[in-house]
Amino acid sequence: MAINIETRKPELANRTGGLSGPAIKPIAIKLVWEAAKAIQIPIxxxxGIYSSEDALEFIIAGASAVAVGTASFTDPSTVVRVIEEMERWMAAKGIGSVAELKGTVQA
Ligand SMILES: Cc1cc2nc3c(=O)[nH]c(=O)nc-3n(C[C@H](O)[C@H](O)[C@H](O)COP(=O)(O)O)c2cc1C
Incomplete structure (x- = not known):
């Protein structure tokens, strides 16, 4: 929520809104990690995914796949770049599939 101090009205037409992007990434990773320990269905x-490093963190935490939202608004090619960077990183480490990485966090 944000409030205009002159009009004292909420800045958003709906009064409140959702939070997305980098600010929520650590919370989202924690929740994926916790969910992956609790359930056996794909997550x-x-x-807050902007880079391949961000995407890889989610997978290592336990996600089977990832999605990109807010970053696509600032750069619509983000998804393509993230995939290409992930492929390069995995190839350099000899990792053949996302499934190999999934849930491998040492915690
Ligand atoms: C403009 C916008 C619209 C969204 N609409 C929905 C929606 O209709 N349903 C939903 O479950 N999540 C919705 N979300 C939340 C996203 O699915 C996602 O969980 C959130 O934006 C965090 O990912 P991000 O940081 O990559 O954007 C929306 C997010 C944005 C920015």
Whole structure:
């Protein structure tokens, strides 16, 4: 929520809104990690992914796949760049699939 101090009205037409982007990434990763320990169904990790490093964190925390939202607004090619960077990183480490990485966090 944000409030205009002159009009004392909420800045958002709906009064309150959702929070997305980098600010929520640590919370989202923690929740993926906790969910992956509690349930055995595939998890799509999302929240503040801008780079391949961000995406890889979610997968290592336990996500089977990831999604990109806010970053696509500032750069619509983000998804393509993230995929290409992930492929390069995984190839350099000899990792053949996302499934190999999933849930491998040492915690
Ligand atoms: C403009 C916008 C609209 C969204 N609409 C929905 C929605 O209708 N349903 C939903 O579950 N999440 C919605 N979200 C939340 C996203 O699915 C996502 O969980 C959140 O934005 C965090 O990911 P991000 O940081 O990559 O954007 C929306 C997010 C944005 C920015």
């Amino acid at each position: 799509i990790g999302m929240g």
